[in-house]
Amino acid sequence: MSDSSSTSPSLVSSLTRHYEDLVDYVRYRFGCKLFAREIVHNVCVHLLEKPAIEARQPIALLKRISHNMAVNECRAESVRNRLIESMAELPENVASGTPDHAARLDAQRQVDLLARAIEALPPRCKQVFIMHKIHDIPQSEVALRLGISVKMVERHTRLGLAACKQYLGRD
Incomplete structure (x- = not known):
């Protein structure tokens, strides 16, 4: 009996085949198609930087990776926004540092x-x-x-x- 992981497609090839489905998946959960494309693009770059990864259900894994990246990006954006808001509340000379x-x-x-x-x-x-x-x-x-x-x-x-x-x- 042969190993099923040797015949399963790599995550990168699954990503290229299901690119638009992944974009729609992220867009549905986070609301913005441009944001979704950016996230799926980042997933692609992330996977290309890693050695070949095989998965039994590549689309499920890709959805999980995409979702996690989107959540991380939303959190990072929230932190950036809070920092910008707090800097805006400072007097001009304090915000500029001079x-x-x-x-x-x-x-x-x-x-x-x-x-x-x-x-x-x-x-x-x-x-x-x-x-x-x-x-x-x-x-x-x-x-x-x-x-x-x-x-x-x-x-x-x-x-x-x-x-x-x-x-x-x-x-």
């Missing part, structure tokens, strides 16, 4: 004000503030380096923050 000229000027003005505020601090307060807040050195290490207590570092930091906020006009 701040507009006015925002850059305002940011530069804020940085200049902050630099002047820090410069206006008393010397020890300025030294502690810069070490802890600008250079991100832990309070205990600042205290050790400057020979003062951690409580004094906390006090200078608190006073520096308050002075900067006042200088910038923030509560």
